[in-house]
Amino acid sequence: xxxxxxxxxxxxxxxSHHKRRILIWRIALLIFFIAIWEITTRLKIVDSFIFSSxxxxxxxxxxxxxxxxxxxxxxITLLExxxxxxxxxxxxxxxAMFLWLIKSCAEVLEPYLVMLNxxxxxxxxxxxxxxxxxxxxxxxxxxxxxxxxxxxxxxxxGFKEVDKDKIKLIYTLGGTKRQVLTxxxxxxxxxxxxxxMKVNIGLCLVGVIIGDGVKVGVxxxxxASFLKFCNQKSEL
Amino acid sequence: MNTKLxxxxxxxxxxxxxxxxxxxxxxxxxxxxxxxxxxxxxxGCGKSTLLSLLSGLLQPEEGRIEIDGTMxxxxxxDHLFEWRTIFDNLILGLEIQNKLTDENKNSIYTMLNTYxxxxxxxxxxxxxSGGMRQRAALIRTLALKPDILLLDEPFSALDYQTRLEVxxxxxxxxxxxxxxxxxxxxxxxxxxxLGDRVVILSxxxxxxxxIISIQFEKAFDxxxxxxxxxxxxxxxxxxxxxLSSNE
Numbered sequence: 336x337x338x339x340x341x342x343x344x345x346x347x348x349x350x351s352h353h354k355r356r357i358l359i360w361r362i363a364l365l366i367f368f369i370a371i372w373e374i375t376t377r378l379k380i381v382d383s384f385i386f387s388s389x390x391x392x393x394x395x396x397x398x399x400x401x402x403x404x405x406x407x408x409x410x411i412t413l414l415e416x417x418x419x420x421x422x423x424x425x426x427x428x429x430x431a432m433f434l435w436l437i438k439s440c441a442e443v444l445e446p447y448l449v450m451l452n453x454x455x456x457x458x459x460x461x462x463x464x465x466x467x468x469x470x471x472x473x474x475x476x477x478x479x480x481x482x483x484x485x486x487x488x489x490x491x492x493g494f495k496e497v498d499k500d501k502i503k504l505i506y507t508l509g510g511t512k513r514q515v516l517t518x519x520x521x522x523x524x525x526x527x528x529x530x531x532m533k534v535n536i537g538l539c540l541v542g543v544i545i546g547d548g549v550k551v552g553v554x555x556x557x558x559a560s561f562l563k564f565c566n567q568k569s570e571l
Numbered sequence: 572m573n574t575k576l577x578x579x580x581x582x583x584x585x586x587x588x589x590x591x592x593x594x595x596x597x598x599x600x601x602x603x604x605x606x607x608x609x610x611x612x613x614x615g616c617g618k619s620t621l622l623s624l625l626s627g628l629l630q631p632e633e634g635r636i637e638i639d640g641t642m643x644x645x646x647x648x649d650h651l652f653e654w655r656t657i658f659d660n661l662i663l664g665l666e667i668q669n670k671l672t673d674e675n676k677n678s679i680y681t682m683l684n685t686y687x688x689x690x691x692x693x694x695x696x697x698x699x700s701g702g703m704r705q706r707a708a709l710i711r712t713l714a715l716k717p718d719i720l721l722l723d724e725p726f727s728a729l730d731y732q733t734r735l736e737v738x739x740x741x742x743x744x745x746x747x748x749x750x751x752x753x754x755x756x757x758x759x760x761x762x763x764x765l766g767d768r769v770v771i772l773s774x775x776x777x778x779x780x781x782i783i784s785i786q787f788e789k790a791f792d793x794x795x796x797x798x799x800x801x802x803x804x805x806x807x808x809x810x811x812x813x814l815s816s817n818e
Contacts, residue, residue: 507628
């Protein structure tokens, strides 16, 4: 092996030094943040009832590990997230393909997709719970509603941007529109589909948590107070 | 020799909300079996449109096209799919037309070997040089055994040296396979070195300005050798004058 020149060694040393410093700062920032959180809650500068505190979270986590309930909760959330992620992936690919195949349909539906995508999904969750009942199905539908519309728009836009000449090639070889889809569009869009999936898994988790939070809220308080509020209104 | 292809008074326009753009006007041409036609003209004169019309991707608005045989279309860029191996790229047309027989696969292997790509059957397109990719694209077109080849500036994406080599290769291959070919190009020396006849189109809307027959002696029978022929500059200059003179 060639011996590295002094300058090269110097360069490599600087490079690794730089990397190490970045890592140290990242960890320091995390420790600093957790410490501030803990201290401010202990000193009652911020309300630990609202913001909790690192020690309370750790404590809660450990007790849940010991009684085993954490694993059930993680399992359910994971199952709900994966189920909605799977459904979002299939649904959005199918719908985006359909829109690409039938262009006028895409033109008709475009404004509705944009509208549905910008709808605040957290506001939709209580409606879904009242409609579909207080169960896992509702959580999954809520998670799907968070991710699916954006996903359709992203995929459809990506499909439209596939190289026109590659499509022309299929036609010059005597292919049909369906073959353009299977031979060019889908294989060419695989990187896009994968990056879209990465976004979706995160969104599905967000959707599950929104759904879960609203579910608990609805069960305990919100429905009761909402009904009370409605009653008062109607009495007036 | 019998006529392979006949165009009668072809006209075509492109339509958009901004208006109508006439691309071709009153094109009539007949091509004999085994003939190599080169079409030259200023950019935007409808050269590529003509090939799209011949291949049936577009329908002429006026006029008639008679074709005796099947068409193979070779595009400007190779468009080999990176997610397929070279061999899988070459069988794309066969796959689409459900003609994936052992016999056809073997003929692709034969062509790969004949044209110096035998070792690359299982390689990815990115492993090949520009010239090799273009040869692979030609094999993909030839795999469907077309009677007539349509070549849309197939060398324009290559650097100059590769371009001369691939032009020579592909010209020789087409002659050897005895295909009728129609080449669209803006490179005049390419047109002279390949064509039996050169069709000169006017600027938009493209009309046929002139058709020049090219003949070289036997000694200059490949595209590269033609470039060294004494008559080569004369043909070049004739084309150059035709193209640069304004009506």
